[in-house]
Amino acid sequence: MPLKIAKSGCAGETAMSARRNVNIRVPVLARVEGEGALEIDISGDAITNLKLRIFEPPRYFEKFLEGRSHEDVLDTVARICGICPVAYQMSAVQALEAAFGVEVDDWVRDARRLFYCGEWLQSHSLHVHLLAAPDFLGFDNAIAMAARYPDIVRRGLMLQALGNEIIRLLGARSVHPVGARIGGFWRAPRPDQVESLAERLEAALPQAEALVVWAGTLPVPDQTQPFTSVCLRHPTEYPMTGGRLVSDRGLDIAIEDFDQHFAEQHVPRSTALHCLLDGEPYLVGPLARLNNNFDRLEPRARTALEQTGIGFPSANLYHSLLARTVEIFQVMLEAVALLRRYRMPTQAYIDYEPVAGTGCGCTEAPRGVLWHRYEIDSAAAVASARIVPPTSQNQARIEADLRGSLQALGLDRPEEELRRRGETVIRNYDPCISCATHFLTLKLRR
Protein backbone atom coordinates (compact mmCIF):
# COMPACT_ATOMS: atom_id res chain seq x y z
CA MET A 1 0.00 0.00 0.00
CA PRO A 2 1.60 3.28 -1.00
CA LEU A 3 2.20 6.17 1.41
CA LYS A 4 0.70 9.62 1.04
CA ILE A 5 2.12 13.08 1.70
CA ALA A 6 0.04 14.69 4.44
CA LYS A 7 -1.84 17.82 3.49
CA SER A 8 -3.34 18.34 6.93
CA GLY A 9 -3.62 16.50 10.21
CA CYS A 10 -6.88 15.46 11.84
CA ALA A 11 -8.03 17.25 14.95
CA GLY A 12 -11.17 17.62 16.94
CA GLU A 13 -12.72 21.07 16.98
CA THR A 14 -14.42 22.13 20.17
CA ALA A 15 -16.87 24.79 21.23
CA MET A 16 -18.63 24.99 24.59
CA SER A 17 -21.21 27.54 25.61
CA ALA A 18 -22.41 28.47 29.12
CA ARG A 19 -25.48 26.39 28.35
CA ARG A 20 -23.32 23.30 27.85
CA ASN A 21 -23.94 23.02 24.18
CA VAL A 22 -20.94 21.05 22.98
CA ASN A 23 -19.64 20.65 19.50
CA ILE A 24 -17.11 17.84 18.95
CA ARG A 25 -15.56 16.95 15.64
CA VAL A 26 -13.43 13.95 14.83
CA PRO A 27 -12.91 14.58 11.15
CA VAL A 28 -10.98 11.39 10.51
CA LEU A 29 -11.12 8.48 12.94
CA ALA A 30 -7.71 6.97 13.69
CA ARG A 31 -7.00 3.28 14.15
CA VAL A 32 -9.92 2.06 12.11
CA GLU A 33 -9.85 0.36 8.77
CA GLY A 34 -10.82 3.03 6.25
CA GLU A 35 -12.05 6.59 6.51
CA GLY A 36 -15.03 7.80 8.49
CA ALA A 37 -16.14 10.60 10.81
CA LEU A 38 -18.11 10.99 14.02
CA GLU A 39 -20.47 13.89 14.60
CA ILE A 40 -22.22 14.41 17.94
CA ASP A 41 -24.48 17.28 19.10
CA ILE A 42 -25.19 17.49 22.83
CA SER A 43 -27.64 19.98 24.26
CA GLY A 44 -27.71 19.93 28.06
CA ASP A 45 -28.33 16.33 29.08
CA ALA A 46 -29.50 15.05 25.70
CA ILE A 47 -27.79 13.85 22.54
CA THR A 48 -29.65 15.68 19.83
CA ASN A 49 -27.67 14.36 16.89
CA LEU A 50 -25.29 11.46 16.47
CA LYS A 51 -23.93 10.34 13.13
CA LEU A 52 -21.30 7.84 12.21
CA ARG A 53 -20.47 9.13 8.74
CA ILE A 54 -18.90 6.99 6.10
CA PHE A 55 -17.54 9.21 3.37
CA GLU A 56 -15.21 6.99 1.38
CA PRO A 57 -16.58 6.98 -2.10
CA PRO A 58 -18.81 4.12 -3.11
CA ARG A 59 -16.78 1.46 -4.91
CA TYR A 60 -19.39 -0.23 -7.07
CA PHE A 61 -17.81 -3.67 -6.95
CA GLU A 62 -21.13 -5.35 -7.60
CA LYS A 63 -21.55 -3.31 -10.77
CA PHE A 64 -17.96 -3.98 -11.89
CA LEU A 65 -18.73 -7.69 -11.77
CA GLU A 66 -21.78 -7.54 -13.99
CA GLY A 67 -21.03 -8.94 -17.43
CA ARG A 68 -17.66 -10.38 -16.37
CA SER A 69 -16.86 -14.06 -16.50
CA HIS A 70 -17.60 -16.03 -13.35
CA GLU A 71 -13.87 -16.81 -13.36
CA ASP A 72 -13.06 -13.15 -12.63
CA VAL A 73 -15.13 -13.02 -9.46
CA LEU A 74 -12.66 -14.36 -6.86
CA ASP A 75 -9.74 -12.15 -7.91
CA THR A 76 -12.04 -9.12 -8.16
CA VAL A 77 -13.76 -9.44 -4.78
CA ALA A 78 -10.38 -10.03 -3.09
CA ARG A 79 -9.57 -6.39 -4.03
CA ILE A 80 -12.47 -5.11 -1.88
CA CYS A 81 -10.32 -5.39 1.24
CA GLY A 82 -6.58 -5.63 1.94
CA ILE A 83 -7.19 -7.20 5.34
CA CYS A 84 -10.02 -9.65 4.72
CA PRO A 85 -9.66 -10.72 1.07
CA VAL A 86 -9.92 -14.40 2.04
CA ALA A 87 -13.39 -13.78 3.49
CA TYR A 88 -14.54 -12.20 0.24
CA GLN A 89 -13.13 -15.05 -1.78
CA MET A 90 -14.64 -17.73 0.46
CA SER A 91 -18.16 -16.25 0.49
CA ALA A 92 -17.98 -15.75 -3.27
CA VAL A 93 -16.70 -19.24 -4.03
CA GLN A 94 -19.37 -20.75 -1.84
CA ALA A 95 -22.06 -18.83 -3.73
CA LEU A 96 -20.68 -19.72 -7.17
CA GLU A 97 -20.33 -23.38 -6.29
CA ALA A 98 -23.91 -23.35 -5.01
CA ALA A 99 -25.00 -21.87 -8.34
CA PHE A 100 -23.10 -24.56 -10.28
CA GLY A 101 -24.02 -27.44 -7.98
CA VAL A 102 -20.38 -28.10 -7.12
CA GLU A 103 -19.60 -30.23 -4.07
CA VAL A 104 -15.99 -29.96 -2.92
CA ASP A 105 -14.10 -32.74 -1.19
CA ASP A 106 -12.72 -32.90 2.35
CA TRP A 107 -9.23 -31.78 1.25
CA VAL A 108 -10.62 -28.56 -0.22
CA ARG A 109 -12.88 -27.97 2.80
CA ASP A 110 -9.89 -28.35 5.16
CA ALA A 111 -7.63 -26.18 3.03
CA ARG A 112 -10.26 -23.41 2.87
CA ARG A 113 -10.72 -23.50 6.63
CA LEU A 114 -6.94 -23.28 7.11
CA PHE A 115 -6.78 -20.36 4.67
CA TYR A 116 -9.54 -18.59 6.64
CA CYS A 117 -7.80 -19.37 9.99
CA GLY A 118 -4.83 -17.40 8.64
CA GLU A 119 -6.98 -14.39 7.90
CA TRP A 120 -8.65 -14.39 11.34
CA LEU A 121 -5.20 -14.71 12.95
CA GLN A 122 -3.63 -11.80 11.08
CA SER A 123 -6.68 -9.52 11.24
CA HIS A 124 -7.49 -10.13 14.92
CA SER A 125 -3.82 -9.83 15.98
CA LEU A 126 -3.53 -6.48 14.24
CA HIS A 127 -6.75 -5.15 15.75
CA VAL A 128 -6.15 -6.39 19.31
CA HIS A 129 -2.57 -5.18 19.64
CA LEU A 130 -2.27 -2.13 17.42
CA LEU A 131 -5.77 -0.70 17.11
CA ALA A 132 -7.87 -1.51 20.21
CA ALA A 133 -5.55 -2.27 23.16
CA PRO A 134 -4.10 1.28 23.34
CA ASP A 135 -7.63 2.53 24.16
CA PHE A 136 -7.92 0.31 27.23
CA LEU A 137 -4.35 0.88 28.43
CA GLY A 138 -4.55 4.65 28.13
CA PHE A 139 -2.30 5.25 25.14
CA ASP A 140 -2.92 7.43 22.13
CA ASN A 141 -1.55 4.81 19.80
CA ALA A 142 0.38 1.59 19.46
CA ILE A 143 3.69 3.46 19.21
CA ALA A 144 3.30 4.81 22.75
CA MET A 145 2.06 1.41 23.91
CA ALA A 146 5.07 -0.33 22.38
CA ALA A 147 7.46 1.68 24.56
CA ARG A 148 5.64 0.56 27.74
CA TYR A 149 4.57 -2.92 26.69
CA PRO A 150 7.19 -4.04 24.16
CA ASP A 151 6.67 -7.76 24.68
CA ILE A 152 2.91 -7.47 24.17
CA VAL A 153 3.39 -5.59 20.90
CA ARG A 154 6.09 -8.01 19.73
CA ARG A 155 3.75 -10.91 20.44
CA GLY A 156 1.00 -9.26 18.45
CA LEU A 157 3.27 -8.65 15.46
CA MET A 158 4.53 -12.24 15.63
CA LEU A 159 0.99 -13.65 15.63
CA GLN A 160 -0.02 -11.38 12.77
CA ALA A 161 2.96 -12.59 10.76
CA LEU A 162 1.98 -16.22 11.36
CA GLY A 163 -1.48 -15.45 10.01
CA ASN A 164 0.08 -13.91 6.92
CA GLU A 165 2.23 -17.04 6.50
CA ILE A 166 -0.84 -19.28 6.47
CA ILE A 167 -2.50 -17.07 3.85
CA ARG A 168 0.69 -17.09 1.77
CA LEU A 169 0.91 -20.90 2.00
CA LEU A 170 -2.35 -21.32 0.12
CA GLY A 171 -2.78 -17.93 -1.56
CA ALA A 172 0.78 -17.35 -2.88
CA ARG A 173 0.83 -13.91 -1.22
CA SER A 174 -0.76 -12.41 1.90
CA VAL A 175 -2.19 -9.31 0.25
CA HIS A 176 -4.96 -10.03 -2.24
CA PRO A 177 -4.05 -13.73 -2.47
CA VAL A 178 -4.44 -15.48 -5.81
CA GLY A 179 -4.47 -19.16 -4.81
CA ALA A 180 -8.19 -19.80 -4.54
CA ARG A 181 -10.35 -20.93 -7.44
CA ILE A 182 -13.75 -22.42 -7.96
CA GLY A 183 -13.49 -26.07 -6.93
CA GLY A 184 -10.52 -25.57 -4.61
CA PHE A 185 -7.03 -24.08 -5.07
CA TRP A 186 -4.73 -23.66 -8.06
CA ARG A 187 -2.00 -25.66 -6.34
CA ALA A 188 -1.44 -27.57 -3.13
CA PRO A 189 1.36 -26.58 -0.75
CA ARG A 190 4.33 -28.93 -0.47
CA PRO A 191 4.42 -31.14 2.67
CA ASP A 192 7.72 -29.59 3.79
CA GLN A 193 6.16 -26.11 3.71
CA VAL A 194 3.22 -27.42 5.72
CA GLU A 195 5.46 -29.16 8.27
CA SER A 196 7.57 -26.06 8.81
CA LEU A 197 4.55 -23.83 9.38
CA ALA A 198 2.89 -26.38 11.68
CA GLU A 199 6.01 -26.37 13.86
CA ARG A 200 6.07 -22.57 14.08
CA LEU A 201 2.36 -22.37 14.91
CA GLU A 202 2.61 -25.11 17.51
CA ALA A 203 5.55 -23.34 19.17
CA ALA A 204 3.45 -20.15 19.38
CA LEU A 205 0.41 -21.80 21.01
CA PRO A 206 1.50 -20.94 24.59
CA GLN A 207 1.77 -17.28 23.57
CA ALA A 208 -1.75 -17.33 22.12
CA GLU A 209 -3.02 -18.96 25.31
CA ALA A 210 -1.28 -16.28 27.42
CA LEU A 211 -2.84 -13.62 25.18
CA VAL A 212 -6.33 -14.75 26.23
CA VAL A 213 -5.41 -14.50 29.90
CA TRP A 214 -3.84 -11.06 29.34
CA ALA A 215 -6.93 -9.81 27.50
CA GLY A 216 -9.07 -10.88 30.46
CA THR A 217 -7.11 -8.51 32.71
CA LEU A 218 -7.57 -5.42 30.54
CA PRO A 219 -9.46 -2.64 32.35
CA VAL A 220 -12.54 -2.32 30.16
CA PRO A 221 -15.63 -0.30 31.12
CA ASP A 222 -18.17 -2.34 33.11
CA GLN A 223 -21.17 -1.57 30.96
CA THR A 224 -23.78 -3.96 29.65
CA GLN A 225 -26.42 -3.24 27.05
CA PRO A 226 -29.12 -5.17 25.22
CA PHE A 227 -28.26 -6.28 21.68
CA THR A 228 -28.94 -9.12 19.29
CA SER A 229 -26.00 -11.37 18.40
CA VAL A 230 -26.15 -12.70 14.82
CA CYS A 231 -23.73 -15.19 13.31
CA LEU A 232 -23.42 -18.53 11.60
CA ARG A 233 -23.87 -21.72 13.53
CA HIS A 234 -22.57 -25.08 12.35
CA PRO A 235 -23.55 -28.48 13.74
CA THR A 236 -20.03 -29.24 14.96
CA GLU A 237 -17.58 -26.44 14.07
CA TYR A 238 -16.88 -23.01 15.47
CA PRO A 239 -18.62 -20.79 12.86
CA MET A 240 -16.44 -19.74 9.94
CA THR A 241 -17.02 -21.36 6.58
CA GLY A 242 -20.63 -22.56 6.80
CA GLY A 243 -23.79 -23.13 8.76
CA ARG A 244 -27.15 -21.48 9.35
CA LEU A 245 -27.73 -17.85 10.26
CA VAL A 246 -28.82 -17.68 13.89
CA SER A 247 -29.35 -15.09 16.61
CA ASP A 248 -29.65 -15.31 20.39
CA ARG A 249 -33.24 -14.15 19.97
CA GLY A 250 -34.61 -17.03 17.96
CA LEU A 251 -33.46 -16.45 14.38
CA ASP A 252 -32.49 -19.71 12.72
CA ILE A 253 -32.55 -19.57 8.91
CA ALA A 254 -30.82 -20.96 5.89
CA ILE A 255 -28.42 -18.43 4.30
CA GLU A 256 -30.63 -18.36 1.19
CA ASP A 257 -33.43 -16.80 3.30
CA PHE A 258 -31.31 -13.75 4.23
CA ASP A 259 -33.56 -11.30 2.38
CA GLN A 260 -36.62 -12.44 4.26
CA HIS A 261 -35.24 -11.04 7.52
CA PHE A 262 -32.42 -8.64 6.68
CA ALA A 263 -32.89 -5.39 4.75
CA GLU A 264 -30.28 -2.88 3.57
CA GLN A 265 -31.17 0.81 3.34
CA HIS A 266 -29.48 4.03 2.28
CA VAL A 267 -28.92 6.75 4.88
CA PRO A 268 -27.89 10.25 3.79
CA ARG A 269 -24.78 10.43 6.04
CA SER A 270 -23.17 7.30 4.71
CA THR A 271 -21.91 5.79 1.51
CA ALA A 272 -22.44 2.40 3.20
CA LEU A 273 -25.80 0.75 3.33
CA HIS A 274 -27.26 0.16 6.81
CA CYS A 275 -28.51 -3.39 7.27
CA LEU A 276 -31.23 -4.18 9.80
CA LEU A 277 -32.66 -7.46 11.11
CA ASP A 278 -36.45 -7.27 11.08
CA GLY A 279 -36.06 -3.48 11.26
CA GLU A 280 -33.69 -3.48 14.24
CA PRO A 281 -29.92 -3.04 14.68
CA TYR A 282 -27.90 -6.15 15.47
CA LEU A 283 -24.33 -7.23 16.17
CA VAL A 284 -22.06 -9.38 14.03
CA GLY A 285 -18.45 -10.28 14.71
CA PRO A 286 -16.36 -12.06 17.36
CA LEU A 287 -18.56 -11.28 20.39
CA ALA A 288 -21.72 -12.35 18.56
CA ARG A 289 -19.99 -15.54 17.41
CA LEU A 290 -18.67 -16.38 20.87
CA ASN A 291 -22.00 -15.55 22.55
CA ASN A 292 -23.76 -18.05 20.30
CA ASN A 293 -21.00 -20.63 19.94
CA PHE A 294 -19.16 -21.01 23.24
CA ASP A 295 -19.94 -24.72 23.05
CA ARG A 296 -18.16 -25.00 19.70
CA LEU A 297 -14.76 -23.84 21.04
CA GLU A 298 -11.81 -26.17 21.15
CA PRO A 299 -11.46 -27.43 24.75
CA ARG A 300 -8.13 -25.59 25.28
CA ALA A 301 -9.62 -22.30 24.04
CA ARG A 302 -12.66 -22.75 26.29
CA THR A 303 -10.41 -23.50 29.29
CA ALA A 304 -8.28 -20.43 28.62
CA LEU A 305 -11.39 -18.27 28.47
CA GLU A 306 -12.78 -19.79 31.66
CA GLN A 307 -9.50 -18.92 33.40
CA THR A 308 -10.29 -15.24 32.90
CA GLY A 309 -13.39 -15.58 35.07
CA ILE A 310 -15.41 -13.66 32.48
CA GLY A 311 -18.63 -15.45 31.60
CA PHE A 312 -20.10 -15.88 28.15
CA PRO A 313 -22.50 -15.02 26.66
CA SER A 314 -21.59 -11.45 27.56
CA ALA A 315 -23.70 -8.30 27.21
CA ASN A 316 -20.59 -6.11 27.58
CA LEU A 317 -19.53 -5.03 24.10
CA TYR A 318 -16.02 -4.31 25.40
CA HIS A 319 -15.56 -8.05 25.75
CA SER A 320 -15.21 -8.06 21.96
CA LEU A 321 -11.43 -7.75 22.34
CA LEU A 322 -11.36 -10.77 24.68
CA ALA A 323 -13.50 -12.65 22.17
CA ARG A 324 -10.97 -11.83 19.43
CA THR A 325 -8.13 -13.24 21.52
CA VAL A 326 -10.11 -16.44 22.16
CA GLU A 327 -10.66 -16.72 18.43
CA ILE A 328 -6.91 -16.20 17.84
CA PHE A 329 -6.19 -19.18 20.11
CA GLN A 330 -9.04 -21.15 18.52
CA VAL A 331 -7.82 -20.68 14.95
CA MET A 332 -4.22 -21.47 15.92
CA LEU A 333 -5.34 -24.74 17.51
CA GLU A 334 -7.42 -25.51 14.45
CA ALA A 335 -4.63 -24.56 12.06
CA VAL A 336 -2.13 -26.82 13.82
CA ALA A 337 -4.58 -29.73 13.64
CA LEU A 338 -5.33 -29.07 9.96
CA LEU A 339 -1.64 -28.81 9.09
CA ARG A 340 -0.78 -31.97 11.06
CA ARG A 341 -3.27 -34.05 9.10
CA TYR A 342 -2.32 -32.55 5.75
CA ARG A 343 -1.87 -34.92 2.85
CA MET A 344 -0.70 -33.84 -0.59
CA PRO A 345 -3.62 -34.32 -3.00
CA THR A 346 -3.27 -35.47 -6.58
CA GLN A 347 -5.18 -32.34 -7.62
CA ALA A 348 -5.98 -29.29 -5.45
CA TYR A 349 -9.37 -28.68 -7.02
CA ILE A 350 -12.28 -30.53 -8.45
CA ASP A 351 -13.42 -29.92 -12.00
CA TYR A 352 -16.75 -28.25 -12.62
CA GLU A 353 -19.02 -27.09 -15.41
CA PRO A 354 -20.46 -23.57 -15.13
CA VAL A 355 -24.21 -23.42 -15.64
CA ALA A 356 -26.77 -20.63 -15.46
CA GLY A 357 -28.12 -20.26 -11.95
CA THR A 358 -28.18 -18.36 -8.70
CA GLY A 359 -26.25 -19.08 -5.53
CA CYS A 360 -25.73 -17.62 -2.06
CA GLY A 361 -22.60 -17.78 0.06
CA CYS A 362 -22.18 -16.79 3.68
CA THR A 363 -19.06 -17.06 5.80
CA GLU A 364 -17.69 -15.36 8.92
CA ALA A 365 -15.21 -12.64 8.01
CA PRO A 366 -13.05 -11.56 10.99
CA ARG A 367 -15.56 -8.74 11.54
CA GLY A 368 -18.65 -10.89 11.11
CA VAL A 369 -21.19 -12.25 8.66
CA LEU A 370 -20.31 -11.69 5.00
CA TRP A 371 -23.16 -12.59 2.63
CA HIS A 372 -22.87 -12.84 -1.17
CA ARG A 373 -25.38 -13.69 -3.89
CA TYR A 374 -24.58 -14.14 -7.59
CA GLU A 375 -26.77 -14.72 -10.59
CA ILE A 376 -24.88 -16.36 -13.47
CA ASP A 377 -26.26 -16.23 -17.01
CA SER A 378 -26.15 -18.77 -19.78
CA ALA A 379 -22.80 -17.38 -21.02
CA ALA A 380 -21.30 -18.11 -17.58
CA ALA A 381 -21.05 -14.37 -16.90
CA VAL A 382 -22.23 -12.51 -13.81
CA ALA A 383 -25.74 -11.19 -14.40
CA SER A 384 -26.04 -9.65 -10.95
CA ALA A 385 -24.08 -9.57 -7.69
CA ARG A 386 -24.92 -8.57 -4.13
CA ILE A 387 -22.39 -8.27 -1.29
CA VAL A 388 -23.41 -7.47 2.30
CA PRO A 389 -20.25 -6.82 4.36
CA PRO A 390 -20.13 -7.02 8.18
CA THR A 391 -19.44 -3.33 8.82
CA SER A 392 -22.62 -2.18 7.09
CA GLN A 393 -24.45 -4.67 9.29
CA ASN A 394 -22.82 -3.25 12.45
CA GLN A 395 -23.29 0.45 11.60
CA ALA A 396 -26.71 0.90 13.19
CA ARG A 397 -25.54 -1.10 16.24
CA ILE A 398 -22.46 1.15 16.57
CA GLU A 399 -24.64 4.26 16.56
CA ALA A 400 -26.97 2.71 19.18
CA ASP A 401 -23.91 1.76 21.27
CA LEU A 402 -22.45 5.27 20.98
CA ARG A 403 -25.68 6.80 22.18
CA GLY A 404 -25.92 4.41 25.16
CA SER A 405 -22.24 4.48 26.05
CA LEU A 406 -21.94 8.28 26.05
CA GLN A 407 -25.11 8.56 28.15
CA ALA A 408 -23.71 5.96 30.56
CA LEU A 409 -20.40 7.83 30.77
CA GLY A 410 -22.25 11.09 31.44
CA LEU A 411 -22.84 13.83 28.90
CA ASP A 412 -21.46 16.39 31.39
CA ARG A 413 -18.02 14.79 31.15
CA PRO A 414 -15.19 16.81 29.58
CA GLU A 415 -15.34 16.99 25.84
CA GLU A 416 -12.00 15.16 25.40
CA GLU A 417 -13.27 12.27 27.52
CA LEU A 418 -16.46 12.05 25.44
CA ARG A 419 -14.47 12.09 22.23
CA ARG A 420 -12.12 9.34 23.44
CA ARG A 421 -15.00 7.16 24.59
CA GLY A 422 -16.76 7.63 21.28
CA GLU A 423 -13.69 6.58 19.34
CA THR A 424 -13.12 3.63 21.70
CA VAL A 425 -16.68 2.44 21.12
CA ILE A 426 -16.26 2.56 17.37
CA ARG A 427 -12.82 0.94 17.29
CA ASN A 428 -14.15 -1.85 19.55
CA TYR A 429 -16.17 -3.06 16.58
CA ASP A 430 -13.07 -3.18 14.34
CA PRO A 431 -15.06 -1.55 11.57
CA CYS A 432 -13.73 -2.03 8.07
CA ILE A 433 -14.95 1.14 6.47
CA SER A 434 -13.38 0.50 3.10
CA CYS A 435 -15.31 -2.72 2.84
CA ALA A 436 -18.52 -1.04 3.96
CA THR A 437 -18.44 1.76 1.45
CA HIS A 438 -20.54 1.19 -0.41
CA PHE A 439 -16.58 5.85 6.09
CA LEU A 440 -14.47 8.62 10.69
CA THR A 441 -14.13 12.47 11.37
CA LEU A 442 -16.00 13.47 15.24
CA LYS A 443 -18.18 16.53 15.18
CA LEU A 444 -19.63 17.33 18.62
CA ARG A 445 -21.94 20.23 19.37
CA ARG A 446 -23.48 20.87 22.79
Place this chain on the structure above:
Amino acid sequence: LSTPIRVLGLGSVQGPDRFGWAVVDALAEAPAFRELPQGKVSLHRLERPDSATLEALCDAELAVLVDALVSDDAPSGRLLRLEGLNELAAVHSLSTHGLDLPTLLQIGRALGELPRRVIIHAVTIDATCALSPEASREDPGPAVAAAISPCIEAIVGDLRSHLAAQAPADG
Protein backbone atom coordinates in the same frame (compact mmCIF):
# COMPACT_ATOMS: atom_id res chain seq x y z
CA LEU B 1 19.13 -11.27 6.75
CA SER B 2 22.66 -11.41 8.05
CA THR B 3 24.10 -8.59 5.96
CA PRO B 4 24.70 -5.29 7.75
CA ILE B 5 23.04 -3.32 4.95
CA ARG B 6 19.61 -4.24 3.58
CA VAL B 7 17.62 -2.78 0.73
CA LEU B 8 13.91 -3.50 1.14
CA GLY B 9 11.48 -2.95 -1.70
CA LEU B 10 7.89 -2.63 -0.50
CA GLY B 11 5.03 -3.05 -2.89
CA SER B 12 2.78 -5.31 -4.79
CA VAL B 13 2.48 -6.68 -8.28
CA GLN B 14 0.21 -3.92 -9.48
CA GLY B 15 0.71 -0.63 -11.26
CA PRO B 16 2.93 2.07 -9.74
CA ASP B 17 2.86 0.28 -6.37
CA ARG B 18 5.21 -2.19 -8.08
CA PHE B 19 8.01 0.42 -7.90
CA GLY B 20 9.68 -0.96 -4.74
CA TRP B 21 9.92 -4.45 -6.17
CA ALA B 22 10.98 -3.22 -9.59
CA VAL B 23 13.88 -1.23 -8.09
CA VAL B 24 15.10 -4.19 -6.02
CA ASP B 25 14.89 -6.49 -9.07
CA ALA B 26 16.77 -4.02 -11.26
CA LEU B 27 19.38 -3.37 -8.55
CA ALA B 28 20.23 -7.07 -8.48
CA GLU B 29 21.22 -6.82 -12.13
CA ALA B 30 22.87 -3.40 -12.02
CA PRO B 31 26.68 -3.45 -12.63
CA ALA B 32 27.20 -0.61 -10.14
CA PHE B 33 25.46 -2.63 -7.43
CA ARG B 34 27.33 -5.82 -8.30
CA GLU B 35 30.63 -3.97 -7.83
CA LEU B 36 29.85 -3.35 -4.15
CA PRO B 37 31.75 -5.54 -1.62
CA GLN B 38 30.29 -9.05 -1.38
CA GLY B 39 28.33 -10.00 1.72
CA LYS B 40 27.62 -6.44 2.81
CA VAL B 41 24.31 -5.67 1.13
CA SER B 42 21.24 -7.84 0.56
CA LEU B 43 18.05 -7.18 -1.38
CA HIS B 44 14.54 -8.09 -0.24
CA ARG B 45 11.01 -7.80 -1.64
CA LEU B 46 8.29 -7.30 0.99
CA GLU B 47 4.51 -7.04 0.83
CA ARG B 48 2.51 -5.12 3.45
CA PRO B 49 4.40 -3.54 6.38
CA ASP B 50 4.27 -6.12 9.17
CA SER B 51 6.55 -7.93 11.59
CA ALA B 52 8.39 -9.43 8.63
CA THR B 53 9.46 -5.87 7.76
CA LEU B 54 10.74 -5.31 11.32
CA GLU B 55 12.46 -8.67 11.20
CA ALA B 56 14.16 -7.62 7.99
CA LEU B 57 15.34 -4.40 9.68
CA CYS B 58 16.46 -5.99 12.95
CA ASP B 59 20.25 -5.86 13.66
CA ALA B 60 20.92 -4.06 10.39
CA GLU B 61 23.36 -1.16 10.30
CA LEU B 62 21.64 0.60 7.44
CA ALA B 63 18.24 -0.06 5.90
CA VAL B 64 17.21 1.44 2.59
CA LEU B 65 13.46 1.25 2.04
CA VAL B 66 11.99 1.74 -1.41
CA ASP B 67 8.30 2.50 -1.73
CA ALA B 68 5.71 4.43 -3.70
CA LEU B 69 4.13 7.56 -2.31
CA VAL B 70 0.85 9.05 -3.45
CA SER B 71 0.89 12.83 -3.70
CA ASP B 72 -1.88 15.34 -4.14
CA ASP B 73 0.63 17.90 -5.43
CA ALA B 74 3.43 16.12 -7.30
CA PRO B 75 3.15 14.37 -10.65
CA SER B 76 3.90 10.68 -10.97
CA GLY B 77 7.62 9.80 -11.19
CA ARG B 78 9.29 12.38 -8.91
CA LEU B 79 11.92 10.84 -6.63
CA LEU B 80 12.11 11.70 -2.94
CA ARG B 81 14.82 10.79 -0.43
CA LEU B 82 13.94 10.83 3.26
CA GLU B 83 16.47 10.05 6.01
CA GLY B 84 15.37 9.27 9.57
CA LEU B 85 11.90 8.93 11.02
CA ASN B 86 11.42 12.64 11.62
CA GLU B 87 11.19 13.25 7.90
CA LEU B 88 8.50 10.60 7.80
CA ALA B 89 6.36 12.81 10.05
CA ALA B 90 5.30 14.67 6.92
CA VAL B 91 3.99 11.48 5.45
CA HIS B 92 0.89 9.55 6.33
CA SER B 93 -0.29 6.35 4.87
CA LEU B 94 -2.94 5.71 2.35
CA SER B 95 -3.30 2.31 3.93
CA THR B 96 -6.77 1.91 5.28
CA HIS B 97 -5.66 -1.04 7.29
CA GLY B 98 -4.17 0.20 10.49
CA LEU B 99 -0.48 -0.58 10.12
CA ASP B 100 1.35 1.68 7.69
CA LEU B 101 5.07 2.05 7.12
CA PRO B 102 5.58 5.22 9.23
CA THR B 103 3.68 3.64 12.15
CA LEU B 104 5.57 0.37 11.83
CA LEU B 105 8.93 2.17 11.81
CA GLN B 106 7.95 4.20 14.87
CA ILE B 107 6.90 0.99 16.65
CA GLY B 108 10.24 -0.49 15.61
CA ARG B 109 12.02 2.49 17.15
CA ALA B 110 9.97 2.14 20.39
CA LEU B 111 10.93 -1.52 20.50
CA GLY B 112 14.59 -0.64 19.90
CA GLU B 113 14.71 -2.73 16.75
CA LEU B 114 15.56 -0.18 14.07
CA PRO B 115 18.91 0.11 12.34
CA ARG B 116 21.02 3.16 13.18
CA ARG B 117 20.27 4.58 9.75
CA VAL B 118 17.04 4.31 7.81
CA ILE B 119 16.84 5.88 4.36
CA ILE B 120 13.69 5.91 2.30
CA HIS B 121 13.66 6.33 -1.44
CA ALA B 122 10.19 6.92 -2.77
CA VAL B 123 8.60 7.71 -6.05
CA THR B 124 5.56 9.93 -6.18
CA ILE B 125 2.33 8.75 -7.70
CA ASP B 126 -0.17 11.32 -8.77
CA ALA B 127 -3.31 10.85 -6.63
CA THR B 128 -5.56 10.63 -9.66
CA CYS B 129 -3.31 7.97 -11.19
CA ALA B 130 -3.49 5.94 -7.96
CA LEU B 131 -7.23 5.69 -8.46
CA SER B 132 -7.17 5.06 -12.20
CA PRO B 133 -7.22 1.78 -14.11
CA GLU B 134 -3.45 2.29 -14.56
CA ALA B 135 -3.05 1.37 -10.87
CA SER B 136 -4.26 -2.16 -11.52
CA ARG B 137 -1.97 -2.89 -14.51
CA GLU B 138 1.02 -5.11 -14.05
CA ASP B 139 3.59 -2.56 -15.26
CA PRO B 140 4.21 0.58 -13.17
CA GLY B 141 3.42 3.01 -15.97
CA PRO B 142 5.91 5.15 -17.98
CA ALA B 143 6.52 7.97 -15.48
CA VAL B 144 7.20 5.62 -12.57
CA ALA B 145 9.20 3.22 -14.76
CA ALA B 146 11.42 6.15 -15.83
CA ALA B 147 12.26 6.78 -12.16
CA ILE B 148 13.70 3.29 -11.61
CA SER B 149 17.19 3.97 -13.05
CA PRO B 150 17.73 7.29 -11.22
CA CYS B 151 16.50 5.67 -8.03
CA ILE B 152 19.06 2.88 -8.45
CA GLU B 153 21.81 5.47 -8.94
CA ALA B 154 20.71 7.28 -5.80
CA ILE B 155 20.62 4.06 -3.76
CA VAL B 156 24.03 2.93 -5.00
CA GLY B 157 25.34 6.39 -4.09
CA ASP B 158 23.99 5.99 -0.54
CA LEU B 159 25.44 2.50 -0.26
CA ARG B 160 28.88 3.60 -1.52
CA SER B 161 29.10 6.56 0.84
CA HIS B 162 27.94 4.48 3.80
CA LEU B 163 30.46 1.74 3.03
CA ALA B 164 33.21 4.31 2.57
CA ALA B 165 32.41 5.84 5.94
CA GLN B 166 32.50 2.38 7.51
CA ALA B 167 35.75 1.38 5.83
CA PRO B 168 38.16 2.91 8.39
CA ALA B 169 36.25 1.23 11.22
CA ASP B 170 36.29 -2.08 9.39
CA GLY B 171 39.97 -1.74 8.68
